[in-house]
Amino acid sequence: MTPTQLLQKWLEARLPAEARGWLAEAAAKIRRGSDTDLYRSVSLVTRKVGKADLALSGQELQQAQSAREEWDPSDWSLDQAARVYLLLVSGTDGATFLRRLDQLCDTADIGELVAFYRGLPLYPDQPRYVLRAAEGIRTSMKAVFEAVAHRNPYPSEQLPEAAWNQMVLKTLFIGSTLHPIVGLDRRTNPELARMLCDYAHERWSAGRPISPELWRCVGPYARGEMLRDLGRVLEKGTDPERTAAALALASSPDPEATGLLWAYPELCSAVNENKVSWQTLANPV
Amino acid sequence: MRFIDPHIHMSARTTDDYERMAAAGIVALIEPAFWLGQPRTQVGSYIDYMSSLVGWERFRAAQFGIHHYCTIGLNSKEANNAALAEQVLEILPRYLVKEGVVAVGEIGYDDQTPVEDKYYRAQLALAKEFDMLVQVHTPHRDKKSGTIRSMEVAVEMGVKPEHVVIDHNNEETVQDVLDRGFWAAFTIYPNTKMGNERMVEIARKYGSNRMFIDSSADWGVSDPLAVPKTARLMLDRGIAAEDVEALCYGNALKAFGQSGQMKEEHWLNPAPVDQRMLFEGNSVLRGQVPRVGEQPSVAERMDSVAFK
Numbered sequence A: 001m002t003p004t005q006l007l008q009k010w011l012e013a014r015l016p017a018e019a020r021g022w023l024a025e026a027a028a029k030i031r032r033g034s035d036t037d038l039y040r041s042v043s044l045v046t047r048k049v050g051k052a053d054l055a056l057s058g059q060e061l062q063q064a065q066s067a068r069e070e071w072d073p074s075d076w077s078l079d080q081a082a083r084v085y086l087l088l089v090s091g092t093d094g095a096t097f098l099r100r101l102d103q104l105c106d107t108a109d110i111g112e113l114v115a116f117y118r119g120l121p122l123y124p125d126q127p128r129y130v131l132r133a134a135e136g137i138r139t140s141m142k143a144v145f146e147a148v149a150h151r152n153p154y155p156s157e158q159l160p161e162a163a164w165n166q167m168v169l170k171t172l173f174i175g176s177t178l179h180p181i182v183g184l185d186r187r188t189n190p191e192l193a194r195m196l197c198d199y200a201h202e203r204w205s206a207g208r209p210i211s212p213e214l215w216r217c218v219g220p221y222a223r224g225e226m227l228r229d230l231g232r233v234l235e236k237g238t239d240p241e242r243t244a245a246a247l248a249l250a251s252s253p254d255p256e257a258t259g260l261l262w263a264y265p266e267l268c269s270a271v272n273e274n275k276v277s278w279q280t281l282a283n284p285v
Numbered sequence B: 001m002r003f004i005d006p007h008i009h010m011s012a013r014t015t016d017d018y019e020r021m022a023a024a025g026i027v028a029l030i031e032p033a034f035w036l037g038q039p040r041t042q043v044g045s046y047i048d049y050m051s052s053l054v055g056w057e058r059f060r061a062a063q064f065g066i067h068h069y070c071t072i073g074l075n076s077k078e079a080n081n082a083a084l085a086e087q088v089l090e091i092l093p094r095y096l097v098k099e100g101v102v103a104v105g106e107i108g109y110d111d112q113t114p115v116e117d118k119y120y121r122a123q124l125a126l127a128k129e130f131d132m133l134v135q136v137h138t139p140h141r142d143k144k145s146g147t148i149r150s151m152e153v154a155v156e157m158g159v160k161p162e163h164v165v166i167d168h169n170n171e172e173t174v175q176d177v178l179d180r181g182f183w184a185a186f187t188i189y190p191n192t193k194m195g196n197e198r199m200v201e202i203a204r205k206y207g208s209n210r211m212f213i214d215s216s217a218d219w220g221v222s223d224p225l226a227v228p229k230t231a232r233l234m235l236d237r238g239i240a241a242e243d244v245e246a247l248c249y250g251n252a253l254k255a256f257g258q259s260g261q262m263k264e265e266h267w268l269n270p271a272p273v274d275q276r277m278l279f280e281g282n283s284v285l286r287g288q289v290p291r292v293g294e295q296p297s298v299a300e301r302m303d304s305v306a307f308k
Helices: A003-014 A017-031 A035-049 A058-067 A078-089 A094-106 A110-118 A126-138 A142-149 A154-158 A161-173 A190-205 A212-217 A225-236 A239-250 A255-262 A265-272 A278-282 B015-023 B043-054 B056-062 B082-096 B114-129 B143-156 B174-179 B196-206 B226-236 B241-257 B272-277 B298-306
Strands: B003-005 B026-032 B067-072 B101-108 B133-137 B164-167 B183-187 B211-214
Touching: A003 A017, A003 A058, A003 A078, A017 A035, A017 A078, A035 A078, A035 A094, A035 A110, A035 B082, A078 A094, A078 A110, A094 A110, A094 A126, A110 A126, A110 A142, A110 B272, A126 A142, A126 A154, A126 A161, A142 A154, A142 A161, A154 A161, A161 A190, A161 A212, A190 A212, A190 A225, A212 A239, A212 A278, A225 A239, A225 A255, A239 A255, A239 A265, A239 A278, A255 A265, B003 B226, B003 B241, B015 B026, B015 B056, B026 B101, B026 B133, B026 B241, B043 B056, B043 B067, B043 B082, B056 B067, B067 B082, B082 B101, B082 B114, B101 B114, B101 B164, B114 B133, B114 B143, B133 B143, B143 B164, B143 B174, B174 B183, B174 B196, B183 B241, B196 B211, B196 B226, B196 B241, B211 B226, B211 B241, B226 B241
Parallel strands: B003 B026, B026 B067, B067 B101, B101 B133, B133 B164, B164 B183, B183 B211
Antiparallel strands: none
16 A cells, blocks of 8 residues: 555544545545645644544554555654645645645644654655755754654655754754664764764763763764763763763774773673663663 | 733743743733734745744744744734735635634724725635634724724624624723623733723723733733733732633633634643644753743742742
8 A cells, every 4th residue: 555545544544524524525626736725725634633643553553664664653643644645645746746845834834844744755756855854954843853853764865964964963952862763873974973073072061961872873983082982981971871882882893992892891791782772772661 | 820811922022031921820822913013025024924923933932831822814004005915815814724823813903094994804704714713903093983993894794793802902992892792802011001900990890701811012012921910910909819810811712712723721631742742842942951841830930930
């Protein structure tokens, strides 16, 4: 099944008859192709279908993954699903789709922006939406930013390195978390590692805490001064920070990193025996 | 006691205001679309302004635990630029159906020109078409006759009085508004016009039925704490607590709640998606500890912040 068919099926299974009827009627109108019908219906969604959680089952989430690689609608709500569904049923070419999406975003409320950005991986002609995604990352509204950055395969597939690096750094900057970013390890690069270490120094100078997750993207490219930063965290950090530094050092191919880690046998064995991971660090029991 | 400020222009206010408002017990507010102190020259300026009312400003308020609603419309001052007004009228429907838009507003008369009349009527027609409430700004000059005219035209256009809030009332207008079955809102202005002492006397005389108060705070000299401060003064002067609650919370909720877009459960029991999305961020707080989840109780706030 396609993502559009899945969204329709999930919505139909969850909506009461009246809302289901409205959605079917709206979809039929939109298929006939008028911009006005699309804009009006998309904005009416919260009034018609509400904002309960979509709450997909494990099986439904698997269907999502089969329909679109790495698509993760696990924390979508009904209004988000319905808005993306209505966008998708318009069934137009990429250029028209982008024009309408830009129009919609220009006059969107917060809830709409979140839905539109969550839908990015499902839109036709994927490379067209890079500027749109970058615009979403530029926002100061955390929920909108996270709609692009979290549980969304679009950035890792389409963003150029500079935009990707800004996204990762900004995630930490606004107090959000790195682990829900799809493709985080795959897209790590030396420039990002440098930016993150500079950021760590800024925070240290200001006497402010640093997310242990920061070191995840530093590890693979840590060398020289960066290794000394990790050494400093191992020596003086909080427990989660020390675990993070150990995990980062373990991911570095540099022999000097291995040497640093060996000085802390307990941490070293916790890492080697998989007792700790970036996941356990993000979600402590 | 909880408060609603059903008329305040937060785009013109600072985070200090939000912080004090939250601390004083304001749980929700309505930001009417109006002008920027000087007339806009492009329809694009309206688009960005209205987008900010349903976007950035809503987010900013949420950071302080305050629920932000708005009204959307072409204000009477700027209606006098007819060429621009036409373009604005065309984009209004894009915003009227958005989540959290509780009425068409603030619309009405300023100088009571023929052009103002034309666009007031056009927007009353929109309110009918979209089955929406109307929030009416009454003129500062020639107030009484402007207020009566606003109501007569609304009725003439087929809008029900109980769907219309007549704002900026005073001692001279209130009786007419209540007699005709409209909601009567009072703006508490510091120093001039409707001061909070006068409001106490109005409450004493008229009770609390179909009346409520607001601050209309904007970029001019105004007080975003006008609602909680007036509540305290009313209590101190012996107005019954039920009346104060109705004037400063309950009636605004009843009036604008008719839109279906503003519900008490939004702040008492918010939807999980809103809790996830809006009320946990801290980007406006820039490194301060977020207040969410650790605010003092309302009673403490009233004593400690707003009234000393």
